[in-house]
Amino acid sequence: MKTAGPVLSVLLVILGIWYAATVFMNAPQVRDAARRGNVELTLGQTIAATMSEKRPMLAAPHQVAAELWKGIVSEKITSKRSLVYHALITLQATMTGFGLGVVIGVLLAVGIVYFRVIDLSVMPWAIISQTIPIVALAPMIVVLSNSLGLGDRLGVENRLVSKTLIAAYLSFFPVLVSMVKGLRSPDPMQLDLLRTYSASGAQEFLKLRLPSSLPFFFASLKVSIAAALVGAIVGELPTGAVEGLGARMLVASQFGQPLLMWASLFAATLLAGVLIVALGVVQRLADRMMGARA
Amino acid sequence: MSALWIALAVCLLGWGLNLWLAARGGRAARVAAPVIFGLGLLALWEGVVRAFAVPEVILPPPSSVAVAIGANLGLIWSDFVQTILKGAVTGWALGCAAAAVVAVLVDRSPFLSRGLLPIGNFVAALPIVGVAPIMVMWFGFGWQSKAAVVFAMVFFPVLVNTVAGLATADRMQRDLMRTWSASYWQSLFGLRLPAAMPFVFNGLKIATTLAVIGAIVAEYFGSPTRGMGFRISTAVGALQLPLVWAEIAAAALAGTLFYGIVSFAERRVTFWHASHRGR
Numbered sequence: 001m002k003t004a005g006p007v008l009s010v011l012l013v014i015l016g017i018w019y020a021a022t023v024f025m026n027a028p029q030v031r032d033a034a035r036r037g038n039v040e041l042t043l044g045q046t047i048a049a050t051m052s053e054k055r056p057m058l059a060a061p062h063q064v065a066a067e068l069w070k071g072i073v074s075e076k077i078t079s080k081r082s083l084v085y086h087a088l089i090t091l092q093a094t095m096t097g098f099g100l101g102v103v104i105g106v107l108l109a110v111g112i113v114y115f116r117v118i119d120l121s122v123m124p125w126a127i128i129s130q131t132i133p134i135v136a137l138a139p140m141i142v143v144l145s146n147s148l149g150l151g152d153r154l155g156v157e158n159r160l161v162s163k164t165l166i167a168a169y170l171s172f173f174p175v176l177v178s179m180v181k182g183l184r185s186p187d188p189m190q191l192d193l194l195r196t197y198s199a200s201g202a203q204e205f206l207k208l209r210l211p212s213s214l215p216f217f218f219a220s221l222k223v224s225i226a227a228a229l230v231g232a233i234v235g236e237l238p239t240g241a242v243e244g245l246g247a248r249m250l251v252a253s254q255f256g257q258p259l260l261m262w263a264s265l266f267a268a269t270l271l272a273g274v275l276i277v278a279l280g281v282v283q284r285l286a287d288r289m290m291g292a293r294a
Numbered sequence: 295m296s297a298l299w300i301a302l303a304v305c306l307l308g309w310g311l312n313l314w315l316a317a318r319g320g321r322a323a324r325v326a327a328p329v330i331f332g333l334g335l336l337a338l339w340e341g342v343v344r345a346f347a348v349p350e351v352i353l354p355p356p357s358s359v360a361v362a363i364g365a366n367l368g369l370i371w372s373d374f375v376q377t378i379l380k381g382a383v384t385g386w387a388l389g390c391a392a393a394a395v396v397a398v399l400v401d402r403s404p405f406l407s408r409g410l411l412p413i414g415n416f417v418a419a420l421p422i423v424g425v426a427p428i429m430v431m432w433f434g435f436g437w438q439s440k441a442a443v444v445f446a447m448v449f450f451p452v453l454v455n456t457v458a459g460l461a462t463a464d465r466m467q468r469d470l471m472r473t474w475s476a477s478y479w480q481s482l483f484g485l486r487l488p489a490a491m492p493f494v495f496n497g498l499k500i501a502t503t504l505a506v507i508g509a510i511v512a513e514y515f516g517s518p519t520r521g522m523g524f525r526i527s528t529a530v531g532a533l534q535l536p537l538v539w540a541e542i543a544a545a546a547l548a549g550t551l552f553y554g555i556v557s558f559a560e561r562r563v564t565f566w567h568a569s570h571r572g573r
Contacts, residue, residue: 003408003409003412005409006405006406006408006409006410007408007409007412007413008409009405009409010406010409010410010413011413014413057431057432116316116317117309117312117313117315117316117327119316120312120315120316120323120324120327120328121312121316121327121328121330121331122328122331123328124328125328125331125332128546128550130503131502131503131506131546131549131550131552131553132542132545132546132549132550133503133506133507133510133545133546133549134507135507135510135511135514135523136510136522136523136526136541136542136545136546137542139526139527139530139538140526140530140535140538140539140542143351143352143530143535144352144353147351147352148352222419223419226419226420226421229421230421230423233421233423233424234423234507234511237511237514237515245424246424249424249426249427250427250514250515252427253427253430253431253515253516258428258431261427261428261431262428264424265424265425265428268420268421268424269420269421269424272419272420272421273416276416276419
């Protein structure tokens with residue numbers, strides 16, 4: 001825990017800067033209101049007022065915390081005002097997209113490692129695909145999946161399909177790159193050893209290449225799930241979604257509810273944190289099953 | 295159906311050609327194979343759309359997208375200037391510059407870098423696009439709010455990579471600088487910044503794709519009447535699908551070019567690094 005002290009003090013400094021900025025950014029609003037009401041405010045009163053604005057330019061940390069608490073704990077989970085409800089919707093799209101992305105990434109990586117022609121023709125496009133802004137494609141994906149009725153055929157909502165596709169598009173790439181690296185990581189000596197045991201191609205893959213790629217795989221999963229979450233949130237924006245954290249942000253922005261905006265942003269942050277920590281636990285379990293010593 | 299058969303024949307021909315190229319190897323294959331693959335996909339797209347008479351409001355064929363590009367060049371250019379040049383590139387440049395400066399400052403204090411690195415790593419994994427509505431509230435509908443979103447998105451990845459990069463110069467090399475009685479700045483500019491460049495460029499490349507995404511997403515929260523995100527979302531509403539795909543093609547080209555320019559610069563600056571030697 002050598003890092004705990006520095007991390008905590010940096011966090012405290014950030015909190016301090018945030019409070020200072022709250023006063024600075026909300027003060028004009030407070031002074032305007034006071035001038036309109038012909039009230040004289042002392043400095044102390046002004047500062048106090050900046051902390052409890054209804055529509056602040058910059059919400060004070062405790063306001064955000066209160067709104068988060070209200071959204072997460074006070075409302076029932078089934079209520080549409082509950083942030084947990086919206087977070088679950090986003091989580092669903094994140095996980096389906098993440099799963100799809102991981103499967104596609106691993107399959108492509110296996111293809112690329114074993115077939116030179118796939119390596120030559122698909123790998124450059126995989127790289128280019130990540131420089132294409134997927135959010136530009138998002139409205140199109142919605143139109144396509146709606147008109148093809150993909151969701152109805154699979155028995156799920158159409159909105160989920162488009163969000164899933166966007167999340168998968170963003171999350172397959174980290175997996176692909178690390179798996180190609182991981183599957184190629186056994187050195188020639190080890191491959192030769194397996195050949196002297198007259199191992200079959202499948203045995204070589206299962207007993208050498210796959211286990212040696214696992215550390216690469218888990219490292220990429222953390223990047224990948226963060227990308228999937230971004231994809232799910234972004235996918236909610238132009239798709240006319242009414243549910244989910246991204247939709248909550250859009251609604252809050254359009255109806256001028258800054259507090260809700262901040263709360264949704266921090267709910268998304270919390271969700272990302274939970275997902276990354278969960279993956280860390282899975283990784284440790286897998287390491288232990290593979291016989292790694294802590 | 296004949297269109298589909300022709301398209302399939304083109305695809306098979308291209309795949310055969312790629313098999314031959316893969317067996318032959320060499321530099322020409324590296325360039326030709328992906329191009330042939332891409333052309334094959336386009337042919338398949340055109341063939342499927344024609345064969346099944348897919349309406350244009352669902353999926354326009356590449357040929358009508360090409361016509362739309364030709365007919366709307368001026369419009370696409372003004373959107374490109376608004377979104378990419380004003381929003382993404384400005385925010386990217388400011389964000390990367392700020393991150394580099396902060397990284398050098400943080401690097402002077404081990405306490406700060408130990409505290410900031412875990413936080414930076416965590417923040418770099420967060421969905422920062424979420425600040426878009428807040429930035430639109432602060433900076434208005436113009437390109438300034440887009441640049442601000444991009445700034446927030448690129449700052450932490452570049453910061454984390456630069457701080458990690460500044461730590462790469464090893465002890466021996468630093469001691470050598472000291473025996474030459476180099477000042478802090480001399481050893482920073484002479485040794486540590488150049489040594490950090492592979493890491494810095496890694497961050498810069500991640501930042502380019504983030505920048506384009508950020509600039510377009512911010513437009514969904516409010517924009518003037520031009521910009522790529524604005525055009526795409528309104529044109530979808532008006533069912534002008536060829537124009538939408540034309541904008542998508544332009545955005546893809548812009549994103550790829552942006553990335554390409556940065557990786558070209560990387561190759562010029564870090565020519566000494568192992569990953570670029572002997573190619």
